[in-house]
Amino acid sequence: MARDYQRPLLQPTDDFDWIIGSDEPGAAHRIAQETSWALLDRVRSVADPEVVERVVALATDQGIDDIAELWADASAHSLAGQLWRIYLLRLISARDPEGSAELFRIGLGASVTIDPVVAGVEEPIDPDSIGALCDTILRGVFSGDLATALDRASSYCRIMSLGAASLADDRDALDDAHAGLLTKRSLRYAAFADELRAGSRRWRDGTLD
Template structure:
């Protein structure tokens, strides 16, 4: 379910240079809203797999820096905020594919919920299958059911939180610093899971800004 929103206004590049970092109250927030909805509308209206692939591929290229500048400070009450979190999950996997796969395997083994089924990583879980999972979630957000994609991402984050906590327990007696880092990571994944679940609810009831 989408919300009623104003059609984004196309502006020249100089206007964007002015808005980013502007002191005008709400300018960056408005730009984040406009660009996120414009991108979503554009991809869905074209319905071209190549376009979807290019948008998903922003997470593994230099385009992620532009997205971060526009969307990284937005909360999950907004489309920009939830899309940024989906891109960030993919970026983390790109930065450490082996480590991400290990955390997912540990988390899935420890899970007592249906989260591994909802997340839907291909077996066996490998760095490649985790990257593919994050790409599939992003594709779902742009070309499928946004609410379902966000719920799937939330399940992924809960699994990664469990995996981080489990690995932290094994490292606790040998490497306090690493164990502490993993515990912090578990908390961040857990918080992101909650945010994405809330974003899915807002999408479905039409309150996502």
């Protein structure tokens, strides 16, 4: 029997910590799988732009709590885990638009890969363009090619990781604690980048849970 637990609390964006609990991990896994695939199939089958926009808007209102409760513990190898990461990126950009834009601008200057092209953000880089990019990625999950959306999200995370790492270097001599937090954020964005890229490959070869 599952114990009672509190709904997940939305933590500061530099922590990326989302806490939910269950004494029945098998049941939680099944629910995560079933709900994520059902949502994706339903929205894609309807092909209604208004439905897509409502699903996208879940990242910026109380719907995110329900998503966290269902998917926050899902494996990165699952559709639920991939969708949670996409929603979390959108939520972070909405909660900290200026900080997200700053990290992206700095990371863009440090990137020597094709990630800026893959991510596809519009100039100038500001809170509006970063929010629009995250919305476009999330919208693409439900109305475009999922693998492409995951690749774009991965590239976005790679650039954000570079931005956080560069800021950490700048802060290191001035504020060691802040530099440590930025380094942690960089590593988490890098982990997201790898997981989302792997999710794209799994979607393409049919092995995404």
